[in-house]
Amino acid sequence: MRALVLVLLASLGLLLDARPAAAWCQSTNVVLPGGGCLQRCVTEADIAEGDTLLYLAWTRPCMEWVWVDSGRDLRREESIAVFERSFRTWTSVTCDGGRPIGFDVRFRDAPGLCSRTEYVIGEGNANQMGFVSGWTDRGHDPRAFALTTTWFSTRTGEIFDADMEINEQHWDWAICPEEGCTDGRIDLENTVTHELGHFFGLAHTPDDRDATMWACADEGETHKRTLEEDDIEGICTIYGPGSLRTECDHTPRGGFDARCRDDRGGCGCVTPGAGEASGAPALGLLVVGGLLWRRRAR
Numbered sequence: 001m002r003a004l005v006l007v008l009l010a011s012l013g014l015l016l017d018a019r020p021a022a023a024w025c026q027s028t029n030v031v032l033p034g035g036g037c038l039q040r041c042v043t044e045a046d047i048a049e050g051d052t053l054l055y056l057a058w059t060r061p062c063m064e065w066v067w068v069d070s071g072r073d074l075r076r077e078e079s080i081a082v083f084e085r086s087f088r089t090w091t092s093v094t095c096d097g098g099r100p101i102g103f104d105v106r107f108r109d110a111p112g113l114c115s116r117t118e119y120v121i122g123e124g125n126a127n128q129m130g131f132v133s134g135w136t137d138r139g140h141d142p143r144a145f146a147l148t149t150t151w152f153s154t155r156t157g158e159i160f161d162a163d164m165e166i167n168e169q170h171w172d173w174a175i176c177p178e179e180g181c182t183d184g185r186i187d188l189e190n191t192v193t194h195e196l197g198h199f200f201g202l203a204h205t206p207d208d209r210d211a212t213m214w215a216c217a218d219e220g221e222t223h224k225r226t227l228e229e230d231d232i233e234g235i236c237t238i239y240g241p242g243s244l245r246t247e248c249d250h251t252p253r254g255g256f257d258a259r260c261r262d263d264r265g266g267c268g269c270v271t272p273g274a275g276e277a278s279g280a281p282a283l284g285l286l287v288v289g290g291l292l293w294r295r296r297a298r
């Protein structure tokens, strides 16, 4: 009898080990309630009747981003260099034994003028990144290190724009040594590399604590600077061969404009669908947030 139990346990162990190692999730038009470290992928079962589950992804290969000149702890050049490294970490991934995904992301050396996350239909836009001092004023959770907001077509799931807010109200930022910071400061590259996963359309991975897209981080950790198998399988699957358009234009959709909508002096009368090619369906937009949480101390 005991032998039988042992055999059963052993097979169970084998079954568990045989689960696919990769468990990444793609961003969708639905955000599950509740944050924290343990998250799961959104499925059709999470969709209200009559709604459609959309998976979010870029279709343009070329993009640009601007820096909202902000930040108490790091110089502008230091922050920009961190973003350049983190973008390269994602865009240099090769899939299927050597296929580059084809992303070309560049820094636009023009001031980001809008620290709020915005996408303006029918007008110019910019992918804006920066530190935020009034974090709780915006209704964000103080435990979060950063938040990436992705704007997408509610018809197709195509990502149009993504903005990143970094919490400097509750956290001190640093470029930590390789082995991490031990003084409570947060490594910017660790956080930005995770957030850029959201930029590219990845959601939190449910059960790989070592992955860059794991929802939680310890203070001062640096291991999310580099991607793990789960992250790479995610981005390579989302952006399989032929998933990106071939023409390269870095200019944001609607042209480049780094000002907040309210600072543009226009009539504010642009309505969804205006400015789209005639016959194009009206576009609605939703916001999806990607947070990097602080791991709760046990």
Ligand SMILES: [Zn+2]
Residues within 6 Å of the ligand: 194, 195, 198, 204, 215, 290, 291, 292, 293
């Ligand atoms: Zn996140």
